[in-house]
Amino acid sequence: MDPHPPGTAAPERQRLVILAEGALGDHSAKTAYGVLRYGSRDVVAVIDSTKAPAVVGDFRDIPGRLDVPVVASLEAALALPQPPDALLIGIAPTGGRLPDAWKGILLSAIEHGLDIISGLHTFLADDPDLVAAAAAHGVALQDVRRPTGPRTTAVGRRHGPGKRVILAVGTDCAVGKMSVMLELRRAALADGVSASFVATGQTGIMIEGWGAPVDAIVSDFVQGAMERIVEQGEQLGDWVMVEGQGSLDHPAYSSVTLGLIHGATPHAMVLVHKPGLLDHDFDHLPDRTFPLAPLPGFIDLHERIASAVAPAKVVAVALNTSLYADETDARRIIEQTAAETGLPCDDPYRFGPERLWAAVRERVDTLVG
């Protein structure tokens, strides 16, 4: 997806059915959950034959979407009183490939007149069968992960006067970096502050309607793309909340993470962590695990590597306490983490973003002056 010029309209309204076959209740459905929680489009159903019949609320507490039905098939979604007019692929598998079994579902959706929205590394528009079917049925194939911006290297751009750029970093993939930044943007706007969100991955782009799919960009141009979309974010708001990707110690994705840090050159970073996770979600080799880093040293590492290009501090820790069902446990862990790191800490998804936003605002204003 090309970064749209700032100020353009939100994506046109569609009634979505989200394909999340076999993935509900699992973090591989994170695109589905993100679009359900933060997207503005109607969602008429989620397809997961392994969980149907059910409702979204059985798997995730998403305000306003608890009653969205989980159905067993595309046909069941098409039989609803308000049938969908677009199918959104709601999983993000390792490597980003389209499972073979799903192609038949996509062809069937196209034959029923549905647009297809995909964030996979494998582009729909590169599949001759899908392209031919889409042309025959007059539907659109939207590959949000296809980079279409200019292929340019970073130039060392300075931020605009008065702008504050905040980047989410994390201890692993899929811990909630996007959600934290969307929550902080929401709190900033509620506070009467001019703020924008810069999407760097497929789910964020589906939600926001623009951004750059950084992990799909040729490596030489990652930092240039980040510089460009942060500039666009600055045109949309004074506080620019940048979605993070991967983690700085990830065996497969750390270089994407550093591209965000050195391309966005944030004034400050918010570290996102999911207490209870011990190892990276990375189990390709049966006898090998990669433990998550202890927070204090990892915070220092972020500040040191960021400052190799432009100084930046970690100003807060956002926890994803979803592994702790009990609220008392969650609040205790938040307290412990604040004490361990010396930083403001909260779970903005579970307990609201207001306190974390207030802390970030105060610290960044003090830092930047």
Added chain:
Amino acid sequence: MDPHPPGTAAPERQRLVILAEGALGDHSAKTAYGVLRYGSRDVVAVIDSTKAPAVVGDFRDIPGRLDVPVVASLEAALALPQPPDALLIGIAPTGGRLPDAWKGILLSAIEHGLDIISGLHTFLADDPDLVAAAAAHGVALQDVRRPTGPRTTAVGRRHGPGKRVILAVGTDCAVGKMSVMLELRRAALADGVSASFVATGQTGIMIEGWGAPVDAIVSDFVQGAMERIVEQGEQLGDWVMVEGQGSLDHPAYSSVTLGLIHGATPHAMVLVHKPGLLDHDFDHLPDRTFPLAPLPGFIDLHERIASAVAPAKVVAVALNTSLYADETDARRIIEQTAAETGLPCDDPYRFGPERLWAAVRERVDTLVG
């Protein structure tokens, strides 16, 4: 370029003319110099109309190539007693694009039956005019920077038993990381040690005939590509010398550098530096410079960030003393750098790689055990 299966033959012999228009005497001709110094193919001439008539030795002390003529035009090269049968594009401009003015030269070369070898980000095979001309004249267009290996993420592979993987890192682009690793491989082989070279950029691939053009690979797959070509390097030798790219503090390319570190997971790194350079070669904005990092802290930063995935030490510093014409000055700076860093230090390009290789070998054997 696809990583060729280890053990395949070197690139077939060609008589090259190298296009380096306007670039001789400048580090933007680094591909030309690399192929002249380390390549095995005949070079009948270099084209640079701003420097002709001249010989390579007027610009660079390259043993065996001092008398290669610098000519003003393709026509002059074609009129030589041994005319070329391939044209190699010998510059690496920022962003990797083909200067417009050169396209006419390429078309003329194709019309005269020359293959074209390019390492630019802009692929020859994507230009309809060049493709049509090549088809009409039966010549090959070779884009060594086109990634054709599998698009796979890293899996956390362990190195093979007894293997030693050494990665070059640097304080800037274009300081000599490739040359240092080629020199170390040469010294290891001369020492009777099994050793290989793993090319990660266009010049290295042109020299070696295989490798991965890492900066042209989609960012999600950089660490996977590194893991794969290091495995191939291990099949070719016990000591695997991996070409580096960029620098960990580069505003545009640091994420590529980290992809090499965390994808190759080297046992040890050799830091390459060019004394006398003060700022990164990065002047996009007239009022902004990016100073090079002081060596001791930068060495520590490399070790810390590497160890976030797999422990690795910087075991030696290789200097490019080309800014110091006087040998006494060069040797003094080598001594100073050894004292400042506490590491073995030499200029292996200028003074031979034997001492640096002996120091690397001893330190790595001690580290790895």
